[in-house]
Amino acid sequence: MIVVNTxxxxxxxxxxxxGLVQGNTIRAKHVGRDMMAGLKNxxxxxxxxxxxxxxxxxxxxxxxxxxxxxxxxxxxxxNVRFTTSAVTQGAxxxxxxxxxxxxxxx
Amino acid sequence: xxxxFWIQIISFGVLMLFGIFVGGFVxxxxxxxxxxxxxxxxxxVVTNLKAIPKGCVPHQCHLVMGDVTIASDYFKTFVAGIRKxxxxxxxxxxxxMERARRESLVRMxxxxxxxxxxxxxNVRFGSSSISSGRGRNRAAMxxxxxxxxxxxxxxxDSDSNESR
Numbered sequence: 050m051i052v053v054n055t056x057x058x059x060x061x062x063x064x065x066x067x068g069l070v071q072g073n074t075i076r077a078k079h080v081g082r083d084m085m086a087g088l089k090n091x092x093x094x095x096x097x098x099x100x101x102x103x104x105x106x107x108x109x110x111x112x113x114x115x116x117x118x119x120x121x122x123x124x125x126x127x128n129v130r131f132t133t134s135a136v137t138q139g140a141x142x143x144x145x146x147x148x149x150x151x152x153x154x155x
Numbered sequence: 156x157x158x159x160f161w162i163q164i165i166s167f168g169v170l171m172l173f174g175i176f177v178g179g180f181v182x183x184x185x186x187x188x189x190x191x192x193x194x195x196x197x198x199x200v201v202t203n204l205k206a207i208p209k210g211c212v213p214h215q216c217h218l219v220m221g222d223v224t225i226a227s228d229y230f231k232t233f234v235a236g237i238r239k240x241x242x243x244x245x246x247x248x249x250x251x252m253e254r255a256r257r258e259s260l261v262r263m264x265x266x267x268x269x270x271x272x273x274x275x276x277n278v279r280f281g282s283s284s285i286s287s288g289r290g291r292n293r294a295a296m297x298x299x300x301x302x303x304x305x306x307x308x309x310x311x312d313s314d315s316n317e318s319r
Contacts, residue, residue, distance in 0.1 A: 052218045053304040055205050055277045059216065091170055093178040093228030093251075094185070095258070096296060100224045103283065103298055107220065129218060131302060133283030141283045141298075 050115055051125040051152070058125060058152055067121040067149040072113025076106040077140040103143070107131060110145040123149035170229045178228025182250065189257050196264040200274040201303075215307035217270050220300060221262030225255045227295035235295065248295065255299035256280060263301045272305035279303065 051058060079098065089096050110131070118126050129147035227235075231247035238245055259280070267275050281300045 051216060053216045054218060054279070054302060055216075055304045059306070089226045090232070090296070091173055091178075091229045092181060093174070093226055093231065094181040096224040096226055099296070099298065100222055103224065103300070104220075104222045107222065107300065111218075129302075130279070131281050131300060133281060135283075143283065 050118065050123075052111070052115070052129055052147070053125075053127055054129045054147075056128050058127060060155055061125070061152040062155050063127070063150045064153050065151040067118070067123045067151065069146060070114050070117040070121065070123075070126060070149045071144065071146040072110045072115070072117065073142055073144040074106050074109045074113070075140055075142045076102055078102060103141075106141070106143045107145070110143045114145045114147060118147075118149035121149050123151055125150050125152045171233065174228040174230030174233070178230055181228070182254070185254055185258075189254070189261060192261045192265075193257070196261065196268060198273065199264050199267055200308075201260070201264070201278055202274070202276055203278045203303075205277050215270065215272055215305065217272070217305045218302065219263050219266040219270070219272075219275060219305045220302040221259040221264070221266065222298070222300045223255055223258040223262060224296060224298045225251060225258070227251050232295045251295070251297060252299075255282075255297045256301070259299040259301040263303060267303075267305035270305050272307050274308050275303040275305050277303050 051061075057063070079102070085096075085098055111129075114129075115126065126147040126149050129145060132144050132146075134142045134144070227248065231251070234247050235245045238247075260278075263278070264275065279302055281302070283298045283300070
């Protein structure tokens with residue numbers, strides 16, 4: 050599965066557009082990590098626990114999107130975008146969406 | 156004026172000093188490290204153009220991402236809190252955002268470098284919020300994500316014009 054966030058794939062021809070595919074996940078932060086983050090708010094700097102959490106969440110959203118694309122019989126997803134929204138306090142929704150297409154090498 | 160009042164004053168003072176010195180040190184070190192990493196990755200072309208140049212190797216098209224979460228220190232959060240009363244520019248948060256953007260970009264470029272790409276197209280930034288607390292105690296932190304499509308453009312290794 051080829052995943053890009055550009056509209057076309059160089060060297061490939063888009064034969065068929067299967068439609069919009071999407072994946073989302075909502076993550077709440079870990080209690081232990083949150084305490085560490087509270088300390089970090091005094092001195093500033095990177096919050097590694099949160100970074101890991103977000104990387105993991107984004108990957109999951111992406112994987113769910115890819116699973117959907119696979120179900121549609123696509124072999125590539127183009128124009129991928131990520132957005133987030135705050136659902137409740139202390140939790141974030143990560144949402145990945147793109148267009149599932151069937152491509153063929155030129 | 157009981158002893159509780161003085162304890163509050165002292166802890167506030169300690170936290171402020173901690174924020175000024177340790178926070179300032181952490182920030183300066185971060186900026187230095189960012190400059191070093193950016194110098195190492197400067198040969199990768201970064202653009203938010205969508206068009207893919209003719210003749211790039213198709214197998215190198217790959218989504219790359221860089222995430223980072225950065226918190227502000229106590230002193231800066233306090234200064235920004237005071238500034239919010241009168242409105243205007245919050246300078247102390249500007250450096251926070253700059254650090255987050257540059258760090259996420261650097262991480263994305265490192266991923267591109269691992270894949271052997273020499274350009275990243277259609278770069279976008281996104282941010283999210285999972286910070287806790289409410290009201291005045293709301294923690295100031297920013298979660299930044301940079302993502303783009305890493306590609307290989309043959310013959311573009313040396314004379315790359317950087318567009319950042």
